Amino acid sequence: MSTEVKQSYFNQATQDKFLMVFDIPVILKDDQTQYNRKNSTVIPDSVQYSLFKTAIPDVTVKGVEVRNVGSTLYLSTHSKDSFPPTSVDFAVDNGYNNYWCIFKWINLLHDQKTGQYNSDNLPVDQSYSDYQTNITIFGLDEFGKKRIKWTFTKAFPTTLKGLTFDQQAEGDMRIISGFDFLFSQMHVELLSEELFKEHP
Numbered sequence: 039m040s041t042e043v044k045q046s047y048f049n050q051a052t053q054d055k056f057l058m059v060f061d062i063p064v065i066l067k068d069d070q071t072q073y074n075r076k077n078s079t080v081i082p083d084s085v086q087y088s089l090f091k092t093a094i095p096d097v098t099v100k101g102v103e104v105r106n107v108g109s110t111l112y113l114s115t116h117s118k119d120s121f122p123p124t125s126v127d128f129a130v131d132n133g134y135n136n137y138w139c140i141f142k143w144i145n146l147l148h149d150q151k152t153g154q155y156n157s158d159n160l161p162v163d164q165s166y167s168d169y170q171t172n173i174t175i176f177g178l179d180e181f182g183k184k185r186i187k188w189t190f191t192k193a194f195p196t197t198l199k200g201l202t203f204d205q206q207a208e209g210d211m212r213i214i215s216g217f218d219f220l221f222s223q224m225h226v227e228l229l230s231e232e233l234f235k236e237h238p
Contacts, residue, residue, distance in 0.1 A: 056089035057176040057184070058126060060193070065156065065168040066143060080139050087136055091127035091216070092175060094188060095224065121224060123196055126175070127216035130201065137201070140217045143169070144195045170194050173219065176229075184229050190221035 066080050098119045101112040130137045146169060149157035173193040177186040197218040204214045 055178050056092050056126075057178060058087040058089050058092075058128075058173060059176070060085055060173040061171050062139075063143065063169050063171045063194070065146060080142050085139060087126070087128045089126050089128050089175070091125075093125045094175070095121045095124055097224070121221060123218040123220050124190065125216060125218045127199070127214060129204075130213040130215050137198075137215050140195055140198050140215075144198050144217070147194070166192070173221065187227045187229055189225040189227070190219070191223045191225070193219045193221035195219045 062080055062085055099117065100115050100119065102115050104111045104113050128136060146158075147155055149155075151157070170192040171194075173190045175188045175190070176184040177188075179185050195217045199216040199218075202214050204212050
């Protein structure tokens with residue numbers, strides 16, 4: 039029996055105010071080996087991240103000028119601009135599993151050795167949904183309760199940030215990374231007290 043101490047993959051920090059959750063994209067799932075730590079595997083526990091920094095994008099619905107009897111009026115275009123990449127920063131866990139999850143995902147899109155998509159020939163159905171997933175970010179209050187939820191649909195990473203060392207005020211050292219991702223739509227939902235009771 040192993041005596042290895044199991045540490046949580048959920049990185050908790052005093053200044054963390056956001057929680058990010060997502061399902062592993064279909065193409066990265068391996069039901070037979072997903073709990074084994076190896077280079078071909080993504081551990082499912084690593085898909086929940088405690089964030090200390092995120093940039094929720096602007097929502098822009100532009101107006102258009104309309105001339106009317108020598109004056110200029112503005113009307114809405116009723117059309118949203120496309121969203122820019124969204125960026126999140128997180129503390130890397132002691133096994134580097136949350137960092138590895140994003141690396142494996144972005145390496146699938148462009149392999150570090152072959153320069154190709156899906157160079158391991160993982161089973162796909164030629165659908166964009168193979169490598170896309172919904173990413174959910176929860177905004178937390180000072181008691182750690184979920185107050186607001188942003189859902190980013192059909193998301194995938196575009197940049198995996200490097201590793202940096204951060205000396206916290208309490209004297210603790212941690213390793214920081216992050217990633218940028220693109221998505222199709224952003225849905226925002228304010229969470230009620232009733233939802234907190236159902237989902238503590």
